[in-house]
Amino acid sequence: MSDGAARSGFGALPGRWVQALIGIVAVALTVVQFLPLATGRSLYDLTLLGIHVGFTAAIVFMTVAASGRRQAATDALPPWDLAAAVLALACALYFAAQGARVSERVFGVDEVYPLDEVFGTLLIVLLLEACRRIAGLALALLAGIFIAYAFLGPWLPALLAHRGMTFMRFIDLQVLSTNGIFGTPVAASAQMVFYFVLVGAFLERSGAGQLFVDLAYCVTGRSWGGAAKAAVVSSGLFGTVSGSAVANVLVDGIITIPLMKRTGFKGTFAGAIEATASTGGQLAPPVMGAAAFILADVVGVPYATVAFAAIVPAALYYLSLYVLVDSHARRHGLGPNQVLPVAESIAGLKERWHILLPLALMIYLLSEQHSLMLVGAVTLAAIVTVSWVRRSTRLGIGAIYESIVRGARGAAEVAIPSAVAGIVVGVLVQTGMALHLERWLIAVAGDSLLVSLIGAMLLTLVLGMGMPTAAAYLVAAVLVGPALQGLGVPALAGHLFIFYFAVLSMVTPPVALAAYAAAGISGASLWVTGLISFLIAIPGFLIPFAFVADQGLLLQGPLLQVLPSVLTGSLAVIAVAAASGGYLFGALPLASRAVLFIGGILMITPDPRLDLIGFAGAAAVLGVQFWRRARSAGVTALPTS
Structure with missing residues (x-):
């Protein structure tokens, strides 16, 4: 019996009707998204965001099974998945209808209605399940931990303690403000x-x-x-x-x-x-x-x-x-x-x-x-x-x-x-945990920007191993972004630094999702493919450190500052890449590869003295390679008796 047939039981929606319903929801969502352009009038924030979240959650329940398997077009939809999709649409319509009221209310002051609590709770539960299906267990579990943390604050150890939240205040935060589910993400x-x-x-x-x-x-x-x-x-x-x-x-x-x-x-x-x-x-x-x-x-x-x-x-x-x-x-x-x-x-x-x-x-x-x-x-x-x-x-x-x-x-x-990341961020900010973590990071790093950057990199890579890129970036940005700015890193450079490592987590073992997808096509080992992907991406790990130190790489500043930065940055990554590949006008011995690799790292720094040292090392390797090549050509050209 096929999987689709096994799923079609009493109350299941036939596959052709499922596809029709998905199409209706997708077209309706698209129409709402472009409606302000057609009418010339903006929608209330909660109206647009409520429909966006509720409709996409409904699509998840109709396209991804509880096991995480993607639905085939012929699969019937079990009654519980259909019910979840309908409830997600109901949440969307409820919060869309509250757009005008919420736009005028004051968070933490105005009344929270009983229906707000009902639909808010329902939406949170549905989002956690939809997230588990489409993005895996890690982010959904993290959100569940932070939801518990919001209520258990007064009973936690001093390092983690906070005043706690009432259920009404939690719902107010998550669904009636821009600090939770309907926040920045x-x-x-x-x-x-x-x-x-x-x-x-x-x-x-x-x-x-x-x-x-x-x-x-x-x-x-x-x-x-x-x-x-x-x-x-x-x-x-x-x-x-x-x-x-x-x-x-x-x-x-x-x-x-x-x-x-x-x-x-x-x-x-x-x-x-x-x-x-x-x-x-x-x-x-x-x-x-x-x-x-x-x-x-x-x-x-x-x-x-x-x-x-x-x-x-x-x-x-x-x-x-x-x-x-x-x-x-x-x-x-x-x-x-x-x-x-x-x-x-x-x-x-x-x-x-x-x-x-x-x-x-x-x-x-x-x-x-x-x-x-x-x-x-x-x-x-x-x-x-x-x-x-x-x-x-x-x-x-x-x-x-x-x-x-x-x-x-x-x-x-x-x-x-x-x-779901909005749930986590809302709790982090509202309980003061984000501020505590920022102070802790600054205390650990002291005045060392390099230590702070390494800490931010490691935190972002760890988050990225279990979360989608956007969620990993956002949580890391809330936790370490302010600390980097406090150490003098411009906001754009600091957040691009975090963003880069959220992206590079896709090829960082042990959970290198892009590498695993490629291994599925190549038929090669998951672990070896992930490790080689990481090694190939090493120059990419150096680039964020470089543009934090040298804003010219972000095209910030006058042209005479930008051009030297781009030139030395290009020479640096060429040197590192050639050292990794092991060839530059001939096979590179291990010692030459080491000199070239270190020279590339030195050239990527903004210090002119280190640039010169790195350039000299790379030039020395290049000179030796040309000498070996000329010597080899001379030996080959000798006549034989």
């Missing part, structure tokens, strides 16, 4: 992330994923390690619109990983390259993933400012991957390979090149700092219009409907963890 999800997730779904449906792969093979297909370089380039390109490391691996890796293996790369290395390159997609503008939108809201700057500051760090990240692949390929003799489908890629590029035009338009609109709702709407209209240039990319009514449903399902993967 969900606001970013509804007012920013949703539009770009939808754009990504439309682009993918029109063939953008294949377009990026074709473009990458056209550029790199006939070079050393061409298949792996194509994976780096295509993953970076697709990551600019997907904003999800695992999604990037699953879309891009199914093409690139088998080709890498066919051209001589080991399965573990092929999976690791794809995982590391796909992870970098969340670091690459114009769409950097949900956490970047939350970052913009937390710091209080336009998203375009965040994307602009991230240009150089993202470029350095991908430069290091490209150089490492080239070095690895030359060391192992993986030269240009005729297996790669370059001719087919050129034909595909000619067929789909026009899909790049809406992406260019979106970048322009973002640079002009238009509202993200307007940017999303115009870009969607452009994608649909441009898609009709070729039959192979054309988006008809059915394809548009499928893209809306796919976009709504993608939005749920951001909205639900964001709402």
